[in-house]
Amino acid sequence: MIEETSYTAEEVAALLKISKLKVYDLLKKGELPSYRVGKQMRVDSSDLEAYKQRSKGAGAGFSARQPNAPAARQPSPDPNAARERTLIITGQDVSLDILARHLERRVPGMRPLRSYVGSMDSLVSMYRGEADIVSAHLLDGDSGTYNTPYVRKLFVGQSYVVVHMLKRSAGLYVRKGNPRKLTAWADLGQAGLRFANREKGSGARVLLDEQLRLRGISTDGLPGYEEEESNHLAVASKVASGEADVGVGSEKAARLVGGIEFVPLIQEQVDLVMLKKEENRHWVDGVIAILRSDAFRSELLHMEGYDLSRTGDILYES
The missing domain is CATH 1.10.1660 (Multidrug-efflux Transporter Regulator; Chain: A; Domain 2)
Incomplete structure (x- = not known):
């Protein structure tokens, strides 16, 4: 066969x-x-x-199947299909995988699917109706706050809730020994500094761009700035291999890659965004209950680098 x-x-x-x-x-x-x-x-x-x-x-405007052609095979009916609701959860942090597992166990009829995309693409996908639970860590440099300014601009006239997930340390990946002596955002203006960068719309890319903008550092001609990587590990690996002098990302990824050091510069905020619709109410309430549960928190407490002091707090509700 x-x-x-x-x-x-x-x-x-x-x-x-x-x-x-x-x-x-x-x-x-x-x-x-x-x-x-x-x-x-x-x-x-x-x-x-x-x-x-x-x-x-x-x-x-007409059937693609020719009169004598065999019909396409139809999937076998799933007796649970009518009762099962798929939820798309976006973001790359491992805490979201743990959330998906708890959601599947604790909220009947839910089938979580994970999509590992950046913060801005996640919000846009929710706007288009392609995602249900969006994870974001987008810094607004002018206000110094995370996520809510972007959500409020995008979801005008819609009902949604922003719930705090966690805080984690973010900063610079530098080569072993920090040969360029990079200790602050302003040091990114050094001449000839080679960058390992994330894709447009990712939280790390927004963080870098906001810090450069606030300090008047032009991105024109920055070596490596236009070359994009899709995750923190790829950025850290380019620094470790000597292809770049610096990259921006989370502390957790730095611990997984040898040959680099991590310079902590900010506590970035990871929040969840969910639309408030009548058909969503039971699982939105379920997500918030999971975030506030001892079982969920205890799993994350065993992972270094997370601040869970406000996990489950509702930060904004329209």
Whole structure:
């Protein structure tokens, strides 16, 4: 028997040339059948091909299946499908994986899916209806506050709640021994400094850009500034390999990469954003209850570097 090829959400996104969040949205709406293997969602090649054919037919205004062609294989009905609600949780911090596990156990009928994208893309995806629980750590340099200024500008006229998740140390990744003597944000103006940078819209990129802006440091011609990495580990690794002199990220990633040192400069704030809709009420309340629970906090307390003193506090509610 020949085993059918299956694809991850990332592979489907690459094949269809769409964002991962759009793929998760298709899975969430049931337009693209999927199943779970461990924590990973898989899509069979036949279901992907059937979706493509349906899309072609919808675009042309008639069925893409020819009269004598066999019908695309339909997935077997899932007796729990009607009762199960998929929730897309965005962000890269490991605390969100723990939240997803607690949510699946404690809120019946919920199937959490994790999407590892940056803060700004996460908020935009929620605006488009493609994400449910958004994690953000976006600094507004002018006010010195995190997240709420961005949320209020984007979700005008919508009801939402911003709940505090945790604080963690962020700062500079530097090479062993800190040969460029980088100890403050102002030191990033040193001539010839080579950067390892994150992608536009990520919390680390916004943090760097805000600190450069506030100090009048132009990004024009900064070596490495335009080259983007998709996570903290990749930035730290470029510094460790000598390809860059400095990068911005969280302390946790620095502990996983040898050959670098970490210069703490700020306590960044990670918050969750959720839309307040009638159909969301029970799981939004469930998320807040989990954040405030001893069971959730005790798991995070065993991980160094988290400040949980305000975890579960409602910071803003529209």
